[in-house]
Structure formats: structure tokens, C-alpha cells
Amino acid sequence: MEILRITNLTRYFGAVPALVEVSLELQQGEVLGIVGQRGAGKSTLLQLLSGAIAPSSGDIFLANEPVTLRDVPHAQRLGIVAVPQVPKFAENLNVLHNIFLSSEIPLPYCLRLLPDDRAMAHRGGELLRSFDLSPKLLEERIANLSDEQRQIIALARALCRPSRLLLLDDALSALSFARQQAFLERIKELAARGVALIMSSDDLKHIFAVTDRILVLYQGRPIALRRTAESTPREVVELIVGSNRQERVTPMIWAFENYYLAQQQAEELRRNQEELRQNLEKQDSLNRQLIERLQNQVEALDRLNVALQEASRRLITEREAERKALARELHDQVIQDLLSYNYQLEEVENSSVAEEQREELAKIRLGIRQVVGDLRDICSDLRPPTIDNHGLSAAIRSLASQWTEQTGIPVELKIDPALGRLPEPIELGVYRIIQEGLSNIRKHADATHVKLSLQRTSAASLVVQLSDNGRGMTQPLDLAQLTDQKHFGLVGISERVSLLGGTLNLTSMPHGGLKMEIEIPSPYPTVGA
């Protein structure tokens, strides 16, 4: 059945012909494509058919009845629905109201005066879902829509109206590739239901995918009306360009082909990008997991380290305590006992008659006194007696003079008078370090002069400097190697220093000798220091 026939339809804008004498007829369920260059009159023809503008001359027949389309509402009442190239909306209404504007679903029994918003929301939601959009969009303001969404709303608006003739003026261009393909399928369905369609498009693939015939316009004039099945894109492009000269047609075909390809590639690219983004996210989360595990391990190590130091400190403290107890035991018990025996022997000696025996006894007593002296030395080695009573400086002075006595090497001593008393672990630790250092010098350095200084610095820490003019170090220090060689001197020093939270510095002097510098932070900074 014939839906539309137009004869010699012409439209001038002023003196400019926009469309000249177009005639055609359209059957029910037929799809007509309109192609042409920009300004060829595609939109003008569609606007004339939609009632938006009136023809200068020519006639329009709808189902064999001559009609004069007064305006768009009139055309819509006759079943002609158009989707314009640039859709326009009432921006103050939401999407739902715009879709159904002027074709509201009325509430029953209300003389078509009252709208049935529930039914419209239902139908509108279905329409949006068919375009792969969320029904939530219905409540959105028009101003917040993207160009593609606006185009979709315009298509939905056309689809919810009863129509015999649907006019699509390049209405697919803003859609994504996938939605374009879906809508082309939809056009076929509409045609199968008996709706006649006229679509203009710059995309020849779309035209050749769905149309039955193609009308080519050139500068407002119809120059060809071809059956799609009997035509080729090349022929159509030749007609569009208005020339069959190779050098003009080929770039156009190229452009069309490339446009299509580019669109397809853009779609592919978008998908890839999406995939890449997801992969990146996955990778990212893996990295995060790894970092987290690493962090946990580092933390565990830290804890272990702290525990180890603590254990080592306890060991040293306990050792010191044991030494102290041992020294006291020796001093208070053994030495006293020996002295008491010595005294008894003296009494025996005095009361003895035999000169021989007296001499023997005197020898024994001498021996005992020597043992007592040795024991005293051991005691003071175990626990410097002066340190508990007189403090670090006195203890060190006594140590130094004792050492000089034993070795014959003079010690140049410089002790900060403002040293004061320090906590017992520090005093003891420093004392032991110096003891060890001096013993190292005696054993290895072969020195003739030793300098020792204890200073309080402005940073409220204790600095110990011990230097000699001996052999110095021939190779860099390797504590692990020293431990293997059972040389525990320096190892012990470094252990103690680290337990006191200090730093140890060993430097070989340029003119021979070694300088050991230890800095120990004091936990009790003196005021004004």
C-alpha cells in the first residue's frame, strides 16, 4: 500500500533553491535512504515532510489523500514522526516528560486531561533499556545528558509515538558503534511491521545495510533514485560527487571506507583500553599485596632484632651482676677467711718455739698474703670497687694508673670535670669498653704513649676517645672475621656500644696508631649542657 507520494516538491529560501522538484512515492514498510553532499537538500526534504517548513510548491499525498502539513503537530497527528538532526528539548522538564511530551499516556476515564505517570515511567524505562541505558535516566535533567544520550532520548521520543512514516535526519551519527548496529536492526523490525522510513545519512554502510531504495540529491535536485540491491557504493558516491572522474570519486570512497573503518577501530580501541585498564588494576592490586607482605616481614624482622638486643643486654647485665656477686663473695668471704687463717697462723707463729717452724709458718703466711693480693686483683677485675663508690672518673683514673704500673706505658688522661654520675649500665659499660681498649693496646699495639679522654658534648652525650701511637690497623675492620678468629676484644666493644645505643668509630692515624671514638647518648641530659 502506498503511504506517501510527493510530486515536484520545491522549496526556496529567498531566491536560493534548497530543493527542486523532488518526486517519489513510498510503500508501506519501505525504507528509503537519502544521500548527498552537505547542503544537497537532505534536511530540507525531511523538514518539508515533517511539517517543520512549508513547501514553495509541489504536493504531498498521504495514503493517496492530498495534504498540506500546517506544522509539526499536524504532521504528527497524521502519523508522520521525525527525528531531527539536532534534537531539542524542554530543558525545564525531566527526561521522562520530554520523551512523552504531547503523546502522554492518559489516565483512563479522565478525558485525556490527566497524565498517567506510572504507565509512562514503565514504558519509558523499557524504551531506555532497549537502548542499553538505565531507567534511572528518566528522572535526570536534560541539561545533564551527553550528546549520545540526547540523541537516544530523541529516538525514544519518536519510537513512543504511533507512526506510519518515520523520518530520521542523520539521527544515528551521535550513537556509539554498537548502538548504531542495534538501531539498524530496529529499523528493519519497524519496516517489517509496516512503518515506512526515510533516513538520511552520511554513512553509506548504514544506507546499504537497511534501505530498499536510495535517493541521491545534488545541489537540491534529485539526480537518481536507485534500488539498493541494484546499485553499488561506488556508483552512489559517483552520483553524490556529481562526477565519475576517477580522481574525484576515489578519495570520496576512501573517505567513506576510512570513516567506517575508523569508527570500527575506535570501538575496538575503546574495548582494548577497557581491558587494559582492568589488567592494570589487577596488576596494581597484586603489587599492593606483595608490598604488604614485604612490609609484614620487615616488621617481623624489626621485632626480632629488638628482642635479640634485649636478650643480649640482659645477658650482659646478668653477667655484670654475677661478677659483682662473685666479687663480693670472694671479698667478703674467701679473703676474710684467708686473713683470719693468716691471723691464726701468726698467733701460732708467735707462740711457737721452734725457729724452723716459725720460718716455715712465715713463708706460708707470705704465701697467703700473696693469694689475698691476687684475689683482690681478681675482685677488682671482676668488679671495679671504685666505680660503685666513687663513680666512673675515679674508677678510670685508678684503672689507668694500674695499667701504667703494669705495662709501663704512660696514659695521658683527660676527664671532663663536669662528668658527674651516670646511670650504672653506662658507667659500667664505658668502664668495660676502656678496659678492653687498653688491654687491646697492650696486646697488639706496641705503643709507647696512650691518650684517653672523656668529654661531655653540647649534644648531651658522652664522647670517649682512646688513641695510641702504636701499629694501628693494617686492614679494614671486619667484625665477623675477628669473631671467627676468636678475637673478642673489638667485637665485645662494638656490642657494648650498640647496646648503649652509641656509635663506634675507628680511624687509623696518618702517622701510625689508632684512634677509637665512641659516642654514647646520655639518657639524662644535664640542664644547660
Place this chain on the structure above:
Amino acid sequence: MFFKSLQKLLKENIREYGMYIALFVIMLIFTITTDGIFISSRNISNLLNQTGYIAVLAVGMTLVIVIRHIDLSVGFLAGFLGAIAAIALAFWNFPVYVVIPLVLALGVVAGLLTAFPIAQLKVPAFVASLAGWLIYRGALLLVTAGTGTIIIADETFNAIGNGFIPDIPGLENFLPGVHKLTLLLGVVAIALYVVSQFRDRRKKLSYNFETLPMNMFIAKLVFISVLLALITWVLAGYNGLSWTVVIVLLVVGIYHFVTTQTVLGRHIYAVGGNPEAAELSGISVKKITYVVFGSMGMLSALSGILFASRLRSATVTAGTLFEMDAIAAAYIGGVSAAGGVGNVMGSLIGALVTMSLTSGMNLMNIDIAYQYIVRGAVLLAAVIFDVTTRSRGR
């Protein structure tokens, strides 16, 4: 918690509630400065009767401005049709039940005539209605030329602008001095309001639209109900509801329903939002223009009737500057000249604001010159407030 959500509600809906707050503040100020005379039953009753003929014009003007037009001719059209009514009653001896429909019909015709050049020939509404302003002014002078002021003797007609609704008979001894029917109507109005609000809320919830939180919703209901009860009580203490108030409430109610609930109302706002888009959607913009101007003409006629009835006469200068008051009321009520925005309830409040200003300043014996300046300033402030809050809202 409560005050926080109240604050949030006010902040988000300042455009909607702004003019209610403004009206409240203005009334409060005048009540204080006039030692309570302003809020007295007598004055409020008078104020509402005075507001009547501006309010109906403002309602019509709202729709005209919503579709991006303006109608300057309404003032003298009202005066002219009031004179026609007076002539029909006084000289032609038509019964009042014929005169009123006749004048309203004439008003519709006059509105359609104004609409013709606008819709058909695309003449700017300003010019077309300015021509109407001149023509109707001339027409008013013409019909009153021979007689001058026409006195209306018909008591039924005069009751429209001066009378009050009758009380329920047989209850004279119950609450003497209080208008029982007014109280009853007030209670009914409150009940209807509460029920409709609950229905509206349920409907919105069923569409998953945004609604007020429950405590705010209750607070709003209580506030409006108390306000309605107060107004009812104040009015019932004088003579009860006047016929003018009844008519205005009817007009506002009908127009509110039409604009918010019906297809026609939606089409009017669509045309205001984007005429071209509305046309392409299949709405006949011409038809909407005719409808809106026709309704404007009818409301002009109603305004003319109310004014003539109030003065018990038709005067040569009737209707002077009504159009300006109506336009000011609409703008104070939140209508936007850009089209598509504004509602009739707002315009009613706008009319109340302008009339409260006039009445209050009269009570305070403020010079008329300053009155105009103050009203101008209030109009400007209202529009500035509207424009700034809108640009922030979007």
C-alpha cells in the same frame, strides 16, 4: 539533629521557601511597628479583599510569563470589562447571573484577540499587549464618557467584593462572635492539605523520587497547618471568609491543579522551557498561546468584576497600574522571564507580599512616594534573590 536537617532543608529549598519566609518577616515587622493593628482580624480581612483582584491577575500573568510572553493590557481590560458589567447591570438591567458569565466570556474573547497577532503573526507580546493597553484604555474612557462613574446598585454583585459567606444557621449561641462556617472550612482545608500531602508523598515514594525525610515532612505539615489554623482563626474573628477570598482560593486551586497535574499544564511549561522543542514534539505552540492568553483575559474580567464590585461602581480610572502590580507579584513569586519556571502559588504569595507592603505602610502613615520606592526595592531584591539562587542551583 532536628535543627541541622531543618537548616539543610532550608538551604536546599531556599528558592521555594524564600518568599514564604519573606511574607512572614514582612507581616511580623508590620505587626510590631503597628502595635498589632496589622494582624488584627479586620485588617487581615481587608488586606485579603484588596489582594483579590491583583491575585487573580497575577495567577494569569504567571502562565503568560512562563510561556515567555507578557500582557500589559490586563489592567485596563479589567477596568473596561468592569465598566461593561456595570453598564449591563445599571442600564441594560441584565440579571447578575447573566452579566458575570457574559463578562467572563468577553474577557476570553479579548484575551484571544490579544493572542492573535502574537501567535499567528509573531508580533512580540510586549507590543501587542501595549496596543491592547491603549485600546482598552480608550474603550474604558469611551463607555464611561457619557456617565462618568457608574454606580452599581445590585446587592448580589456588590457582595462579591464586599460580602462574606453566611454562617451556619442555628448555631448563634455557640462561640458568639466567631464565624463557625469559616472555622469549619479551615478545619476541612487543613485535613485536605494533610491528606493530599501524604498521598503525594506516597506517590513520589512509589516512583522512587526524592522526598523529604519523615521528621521534616511532619514539621512542614505542622507548620503549614498551624499557619492555616491561625489565618482561619483571625478571619473567623471578624466576619469570616469573604466571597473574594473564596473566589481567589478557587482560582488559585484550579490553576494550581491544572499547571501541576494535567497534560495541558505540562505542555504550557514545555512551551515555556523551549518553544521550538515543544513544537517539534508535537505541541501546538499557537494553541498553548491562545489558551494562556484566553485564560488571562478571563481572569482580567474576573479582576474587573471583583474591583467594580468592591467599589460598588465602575470608574474612569479603574484598572490603572493593575498590570504592573500583577507582573511584580508574579516576579516576587519566583517566575522567571527566561520562561518555563514559576508557579501560581508563588504568585499568590507575591501578591500578598506587595499588598502587605502597601497595607502595612499605609497603617504606618508612610508617604506614598516612599511606598513606591520601598515596593520597587522589594521587587528588585526578590528578582535578584531569584536569579542568584537559580544560577547557584544549576
